Amino acid sequence: MDKRIKIALAALVVRLVIAPFFMHAGDLGTIYESSAIALHGGNLYSFVYQQTVQMQQATGLPIFFEGYAYHPLLIYFFVPFYWLYTVIAGPGLVIIGGHFPNLPVLVYPWALVAIFMLKIPIILADVVVVYLLAGFDVRKAEFYAFCPYVIFISVVWGMFDAIVAVFLLISYLTFRKNSYALSGFTYGLSTMKLYTIVLVPLFIVRLWRQWKALGEFLLGFFVTLIPVAYYMIVSPVVFWNVLVGFQGSRVMGGVNLYNFVWIIPDVQFDLQISKLPTILLILSVLAIVLLYGRRLPLLEAILAVMLASFVFGAVLNEQFLVSILPLMLLCKRCDARIWVAPFIFIFLRSAFYYFAIPILWTSPYFYDLYFQADTVWKYIQTVGYLMIPIYAVGIAFSLLLLWNLIQVLTTVDGPTAPRTLSRVIRMRRK
């Protein structure tokens, strides 16, 4: 069998085995709820908007319900699998609640089937990435296929950044082959988690004065915006509030230097100060696009913009790195081993047993163990011990991203040989 197919199959098997037994209850619960709403033709954003209005009225604070705040297209990757699930198990709810700070109620055995089915699109995205990478370098494909961080995000957490990754990778590959319409279309699909939107000015600059190519790219891109236009016409207030209001006014934080804000219990102050990284993000992206956008090779240019947005942007969640990891693996100047930082961060930010709820909820004994462990975890969290490593890892990751950004930017006048940390370390060992 072709080595490429072997690796893709191995990646598939590893993921299928793990998938049913773990989840991030809040995030997978959101996809489950949203799939049900979409299947019944409901407005995805109304539920989130109503919850937000209710929370804001109750508390008098500018806080948002953390539900489905993504590109409308995203849910249609999950709906067919949710529909298939309902054909098998019926329409009854099997994952109930689970939005922070509540814990979900799971109905067995169907909850495990639902969790498994909803992860299939993510698993397929991972497998396609592995297959495509194997076309360049088998070792890079193996890296992605068996990277604990990628596996954790995709099938333990159940987060779909792998879908962003696959479309961003395809967009890059098709752009290189001058298939601009397809590149624009797949790029549009990669914006389903919104943070890749920073690449729009780069693509425009790259195709400036090549009007036909630019037109094709934008045509492909605009096709993916049709559902956005639909929601903007049908329910503009709701859609704007959920997508732009929430994403645009998020308090900074994540695996970055800004997570110190989590110890400032003052949401008004936090929101004000969160404007600073947003300004820096805009300035840094514009600077890179204008100064390096055309000078750098396409791969490095894409990575430079994405890395700058991660370094300076307000929010950098644990999963975001997955989206550019395939591109980093293709780039000789990047060191993809920085995945270790967000991987460590996951276990500092969330209790490890939280992801095992589908297993722990199967027995009263395990259920009780969960709460015993949670008492200890909450104590450590409340006293503030965890915040110290959280902050340290956040800064360290920002610095590692900056290091990679500098490596990418110096491609313009750098040496031809790759200059990765791993290569330097190998030199030292010799």
Added chain:
Amino acid sequence: MHWSLDSRLRMKVLTVLFIVYVIVLSFIPLVHQMFVAQSSWLGYGTGAYAYQSPSYFVLFNDPYDGSSKPNIHVNPSSAPNDRISILEFSDWTSYVDGFNLFNDFNVTIRASVDGKVLDATYTRPGLTLHKLIDLSSDSVEVKMIANKEINAHIELWKWVMTSVNTISTASKPTVIPTSTSINFTFDDQSLNAIGEGQIILSRIPTQIEIWPFEDGFNRVTVDFINSEMTFTVSGSITQPGQVNWNYADLPYVLPIIAIIVVTSYLLLAKRYGQEDKNRPSRTRR
């Protein structure tokens, strides 16, 4: 290496600026704690509010479980960042006209424009109850005002009170003589501190009951029939215990962490940079 000096210099400047940025930002929590967070109700999380006065820290609506409505903490003078809970008003176990405050009312919370008073409004058909929390330098006032006469059962928790109105032992829940003053002593187990507290009521209630737990009491229940009642709570630590690490100490630590991490990064970058710099020259030889 063939990088132009300009390019390398630019990247060095970028690194230095970023490091300065990291360190400057690390002081923000401290600046906030010293200059912004004092003596004003501040909202956060999923609807929690906190107030830090020179001597009291008051939490309303715990961000994890919605308890603490409010939870009054005292800051010992010997360790101003320590927060020792002296009394928690529990909505979970309190009732008004037979309705549970946590489950049977819609609650909206608002801080006054000047941030000095927190108003939690409890509503259900035909009944509106305001819980107003106001802090002065030496006490915390929790005022309950209803739109009609109510029959209220309010539970006040502390783990554990070693005596209440001079009573230090009881084998079962005990009704004590009603008065407008409830004095208690407590032993804070986490910090081994000993302290005392006082609750002054604006009116004589219909009943005060104390509930035994281990070597003391863990709650006082106050029943009253009226449209208004004010609980003025004060307390102090009479015998300081050990000084422990506290969440409020974090703002002092973050700049140190930032400096350690960026220093480590610079050392590593320099070390690997040096190795890398040597590499091509050796190759060329």
